[in-house]
Amino acid sequence: MSKTLKIILGVLGTAIIAIFGLIMFGLYLMEDEDRYGDLVYFNQKVEDGDIIFRCKYSGELGQTTEFNEYGIIDRSWGSVYVWDNQNTIKQDLYDWAEKGNGTRVRVFRIKKNDFNMNKVELKDGTYNYLMNSGKMEFVTENY
Incomplete structure (x- = not known):
């Protein structure tokens, strides 16, 4: 050759x-x-320890979505996982979000070091009051 x-x-x-x-x-x-x-772009925006809220139910169109469940973000090996609020079950982000209402989720980052998410309770059946409290900063959402 x-x-x-x-x-x-x-x-x-x-x-x-x-x-x-x-x-x-x-x-x-x-x-x-x-x-x-x-949700594919969440991997680029979220960090370990971010708080993700999902709604189990929602009102009619035009009404405010009631976020009544939360989890804690855990990134590993290029994937995003969510620990439930009891820190007992770790699920893939997509699987966790799908159990809500059409993957409606919002992610927030804790701004104040003295804020303890484990001591937070539902008010009127939701966690919406936390989102405007100044203790957390908005990261991203999916509607």
């Missing part, structure tokens, strides 16, 4: 492997988007 033929086959082989790799990477990204939908 001539030197020119070896070079051509080497370049052609490298190009085929590179194209195949790009296709596989694109399919991997599409799989994440298909699974998580709008």
Whole structure:
């Protein structure tokens, strides 16, 4: 085999492997988007320890959504997980959000070090009062 033929086959082989790799990477990204939908971008915005609220139910269109459950964000190995408010069950973000009302979630970051989320109680059946309290800062939401 001539030197020119070896070079051509080497370049052609490298190009085929590179194209195949790009296709596989694109399919991997599409799989994440298909699974998580709008939640796929949460991975870039949230941090460990952020508080995520979900609503179990909602009123009619135009009414305020009542966020009556919360969890704590845990990021590991490029994925986002949520611990329930008792710190007993760790679930994938998508699975946790799906148990709510159409994946309606809001994420907040605690601003004050003396604020203890474990001592917070429901008021009128919701945690909505916390969202405007000044103790937390808004990070992102999904409606």
